Amino acid sequence: MNYVLEGTIKDTLNCLEENIFFIDQDLHISWMNNSSKNLLQVMKKYLNIGTPEDMIGQPIKSLHKNFLQEELMNYNEFPIDAQIVLFDRFVARLIVTELLVENQKRGYLLTWKDLTEREQERERTKEILNELATPILQTVAEHTLLVPLIGELTLERLETLTTKLLKECLNNGADYVILDFSGVTTITDSELGIEIQNLTDAIKLMGADVLYCGFPKEMVKDMVSLGVHTNQLSFVSFRNAIRYVVKEQEK
Template sequence: MAYQLEETIKDTLNCLEENIFFIDLDFRVGWMNEAGKKVIDSIKAYLKLERAEDLIGTPIGWFHKNPSYQEEMLQRGDFPIDMQLVLFNTFVTRLIVKKLVVRGQELGYLLTWKDITEREKEKEKTKALINELSTPVLQTIADHTLLVPLIGELTIERMETLTSKLLNECLSSQADYVIIDFSGVTHLQDTEAGHEIQKLTDSIQLMGAEVLYCGFPKEMVKNMVSLGVETNQLSFVSFRNAIRYVVSKLGDRINNDNQN
């Protein structure tokens, strides 16, 4: 027979604002405090329960796509256990599990359920904002010429964000030249991120703009060579040299147009 929590323990746990669940030695939900009932009531439609109390007796594996995973973690006994789950592709929960030992006897486990859905959403928004701010696309003194100053670590995610943003900018500004400045790059993550640079370049050129590189740090050049990333793009030591090249090309085009 599974252990039933003593009333004094229940009273103590009900005084806490945290959502606490008692898991018995058969790995079933044996009890929940009042705060726990409220959180279950808030998602009972997803759980297909009429009331929170209907959760009592449910195996904890019911919450996980791999039912035996949580039981195996408890059996390993590496406490406290701190895990994060996404429920119904909607709720993000942090579960902290500790052993319940009363008068030297192990009676089960206490699980604290923290809803961190909003916090995770804010983290994603912040991450997206950082990506946006760290991949600026700027106008230059030269007509129809864009500057992309890359800063920090180059990751696949950042390069994908930049590609989408830059293609839109090329279209709206009718760009003829795009200068990608690598002088602020601190690290190239891996080979795939390096290949994303070439994919970005190819995409821009398909839209009719010429891509110029400038400002490669020495360490990044070594890193690209060691990763086997190759590029045949025209490259300059600095942005100043790159923009001079663009201005001279635009000047030649204007002169040719006047002569014609």
């Protein structure tokens, strides 16, 4: 027979802002406090329930496949502390402790810390930093864009840049795009060479010529080792590249 929480304990847990679930020894949800009900109210369409109370009696694995059930069945050391993603939308930190009454195991207390908003804010901050790290600038030459690449060059940054740059090429009717690598400090990913070439090819399909400039000696070696083989014009500095563009436009 499964243990039932005493009324005074329930009243105490209902006063807490933490989301707390009582899991019985059969690994079913036996009780939840009011904060947990508010949480499940937001998630009910993903859980296919009408009300939060519909989760009472449901196996704990209904929250996250078999993760929690396997952990509780096979883990001997408590508390269990894990961060998981549910339904590709909600981020949670789950802390599970054994519930002992008079030295007898009666089940488990699951504390659910909702990290969704924090993770979303972190992603927004990351997107803003990526935007700031990949500026696209107008130059003194007409229909010519400058892309100064700064810091560590990653696949994620290149993906962000590609989307943004193609849009700018279209909006500005760009004839030339200058990729300035002088500010890049690190390039290590083996797929970066391919992505740089893909970016170059995509810009050319938009009708713009691509110029490279500012490659440090070390980076030239890295680019070759990473598979960047291109016939694009390359210049020592941005100044030389923009001079070339101006001369071409004066013809």
